[in-house]
Amino acid sequence: MSDDTGTKSDGAGKKIELENVSQVFPGRLGTRIRAVDNVSFDLSNEPPKIISLVGASGSGKSTIARIILGLQRPTGGSVRYGGKNIFRLSRRERDTFRRDVQPVFQDPYSIFNPFYRVDRIFFKAIKKFKLVKSKTDAITMIERSLSVVQLTPSEVLGRYAHQLSGGQRQRLMLARLHMLQPSYVIADEPVSMLDAQVRKNFLDVLVRFNADFGMTTLFITHDLSTVAYVGGEMKTLFHGRVVEEGPVSKVLTEPSHDYTRLLLASVPEPDPDRRWTDRIDLVNGVPRLVETGERVPAPEDTTA
Amino acid sequence: MPEPILEIKGLVVQYRTTKGDVTAVDGVDLTVNRGEILGVAGESGCGKSTMAVSILGLIRPPGYVREGQVIFHPQKGAPIDLLTCSPRQLRAIRWGNISYLPQGSMNSLNPIARVRDQFTDVMEEHGERGDRSGIRDRIDLLLGEVGLDATVADMYPHELSGGMKQRVLMAMAIALSPDLVIADEPTTALDVTIQRVIVQNLAELSRKFGVTLLVITHDMGVHAQLDDRVAVMYQGRIVETGGVRQVFKDPQDEYTQRLIRSIPTLDVNQRAKAEAQESAR
Numbered sequence: 001m002s003d004d005t006g007t008k009s010d011g012a013g014k015k016i017e018l019e020n021v022s023q024v025f026p027g028r029l030g031t032r033i034r035a036v037d038n039v040s041f042d043l044s045n046e047p048p049k050i051i052s053l054v055g056a057s058g059s060g061k062s063t064i065a066r067i068i069l070g071l072q073r074p075t076g077g078s079v080r081y082g083g084k085n086i087f088r089l090s091r092r093e094r095d096t097f098r099r100d101v102q103p104v105f106q107d108p109y110s111i112f113n114p115f116y117r118v119d120r121i122f123f124k125a126i127k128k129f130k131l132v133k134s135k136t137d138a139i140t141m142i143e144r145s146l147s148v149v150q151l152t153p154s155e156v157l158g159r160y161a162h163q164l165s166g167g168q169r170q171r172l173m174l175a176r177l178h179m180l181q182p183s184y185v186i187a188d189e190p191v192s193m194l195d196a197q198v199r200k201n202f203l204d205v206l207v208r209f210n211a212d213f214g215m216t217t218l219f220i221t222h223d224l225s226t227v228a229y230v231g232g233e234m235k236t237l238f239h240g241r242v243v244e245e246g247p248v249s250k251v252l253t254e255p256s257h258d259y260t261r262l263l264l265a266s267v268p269e270p271d272p273d274r275r276w277t278d279r280i281d282l283v284n285g286v287p288r289l290v291e292t293g294e295r296v297p298a299p300e301d302t303t304a
Numbered sequence: 305m306p307e308p309i310l311e312i313k314g315l316v317v318q319y320r321t322t323k324g325d326v327t328a329v330d331g332v333d334l335t336v337n338r339g340e341i342l343g344v345a346g347e348s349g350c351g352k353s354t355m356a357v358s359i360l361g362l363i364r365p366p367g368y369v370r371e372g373q374v375i376f377h378p379q380k381g382a383p384i385d386l387l388t389c390s391p392r393q394l395r396a397i398r399w400g401n402i403s404y405l406p407q408g409s410m411n412s413l414n415p416i417a418r419v420r421d422q423f424t425d426v427m428e429e430h431g432e433r434g435d436r437s438g439i440r441d442r443i444d445l446l447l448g449e450v451g452l453d454a455t456v457a458d459m460y461p462h463e464l465s466g467g468m469k470q471r472v473l474m475a476m477a478i479a480l481s482p483d484l485v486i487a488d489e490p491t492t493a494l495d496v497t498i499q500r501v502i503v504q505n506l507a508e509l510s511r512k513f514g515v516t517l518l519v520i521t522h523d524m525g526v527h528a529q530l531d532d533r534v535a536v537m538y539q540g541r542i543v544e545t546g547g548v549r550q551v552f553k554d555p556q557d558e559y560t561q562r563l564i565r566s567i568p569t570l571d572v573n574q575r576a577k578a579e580a581q582e583s584a585r
Binding site: 056057195196197199200207222223224225226228229230231248249252253262263264265266267268269270271272273275276279280281282285287298299300 | 347451500503525527549568571
């Protein structure tokens with residue numbers, strides 16, 4: 001990686017602290033759904049880390065992302081940034097926070113306004129955070145960030161979101177991260193719509209940003225193979241609670257919680273010689289792992 | 305000697321655009337044998353879904369079949385080209401002989417009809433004889449086959465989760481004992497545990513009912529666990545077809561090799577290994 005580190009966000013050193021965060025949504029017939037249930041953890045930038053938040057749909061992982069980003073006010077508990085509640089920041093502090101904590105969402109299409117060229121997400125950010133003064137400097141800055149994520153400026157600038165592929169759109173978001181140099185990246189299922197190879201490239205960039213620019217990344221996903229790929233630490237979320245946490249290398253090899261085990265057992269291993277010897281049964285909609293000991297083998301090759 | 309149930313010959317499917325026609329399926333030859341589970345692998349945009357809808361004459365404008373044949377061999381009777389037969393013949397074949405589980409099929413249930421009524425519609429429409437109570441029992445039985453409770457029959461789609469809807473459709477797909485089920489991305493957009501249940505269900509359909517399965521998915525893990533044979537599609541062409549073990553262990557085509565290499569795994573040291581390989585080069 002080159003030495004061009006852009007202009008660093010001035011939020012360095014500030015921690016994000018979640019304390020007993022809960023989110024209750026009103027459900028059917030007056031019931032209340034606890035999407036997030038008393039979750040507490042810290043995100044620190046010293047040293048920069050990658051932390052994966054893993055869970056099935058409905059486990060509350062996206063809600064946690066929205067709460068950290070200040071997009072949703074939790075019904076209980078608090079989120080502090082640099083020691084202050086993120087919903088009680090001064091205007092100036094909020095600007096710092098907005099730059100220092102950046103989102104990457106699942107569908108890179110939805111964040112682009114279809115009526116504007118994609119350049120706008122860069123110019124808007126440059127203006128809002130006063131990164132450079134002149135338009136020439138702005139263009140130089142954008143082009144440099146694009147080249148870092150291997151996008152050719154002439155192929156993407158001046159275009160509309162629908163003219164670009166999903167991979168290109170997601171890389172534009174990476175270029176934007178490079179330009180803004182946040183301390184924190186909150187990535188909510190950023191690769192679930194990408195093909196394997198494009199997915200790997202995206203994750204490689206994210207890991208590189210973590211190492212080179214010290215971006216602490218909260219990586220939210222349901223896909224354990226991407227967690228294994230990025231490494232770092234992980235937390236398993238089940239019914240709005242963190243049920244297991246630790247280094248990825250340990251949790252994925254020696255899971256201690258049944259739910260993590262179930263998630264691991266659900267991943268189809270891409271090896272026809274290692275077909276499942278157990279099965280998952282649904283008992284009243286609740287999945288349960290049952291050992292059968294029998295394996296339906298892949299057929300012998302008939303063609304030599 | 306394997307007996308073919310479906311033969312795709314020289315299939316070319318194009319989409320009309322303002323800048324000329326774009327070829328999505330570019331001369332596909334593929335034979336599905338009776339009783340087997342054949343997987344079609346490939347990344348998004350390779351043409352696998354376009355191929356699936358074209359087989360059943362379900363391609364919609366601006367897409368159209370430019371040339372080719374899709375010969376279906378029913379259990380009894382003469383082979384028939386699905387691309388040239390009459391709409392009436394095609395209607396009779398769908399559900400009855402060939403069932404199709406479309407991509408995102410959990411969205412293809414009628415939102416304002418109970419599951420039972422949707423089953424009954426399909427079964428009566430396609431000439432399932434028997435009284436109402438016979439059909440009733442059969443629905444309960446079918447739901448049971450995919451691990452659903454009989455009470456699901458009296459529910460509306462919005463009361464079901466994505467995985468339950470997917471399984472309702474699988475039960476519907478086998479309602480008329482078809483020879484062939486074509487499943488397009490059957491596990492996409494479902495939770496991992498439910499994905500696995502769906503894969504188990506598909507394997508059981510094949511084992512218990514002898515249904516031939518054509519399973520289209522980008523998920524190589526699903527192919528490894530489920531398929532007898534795999535066809536790999538790239539840029540509208542089938543680049544390699546072989547036994548599941550051969551394709552995974554000894555891929556011949558260069559694209560297949562790349563595809564196999566890029567499969568995400570649960571190996572926690574994979575990135576370190578890849579980097580070591582890279583620097584060793």
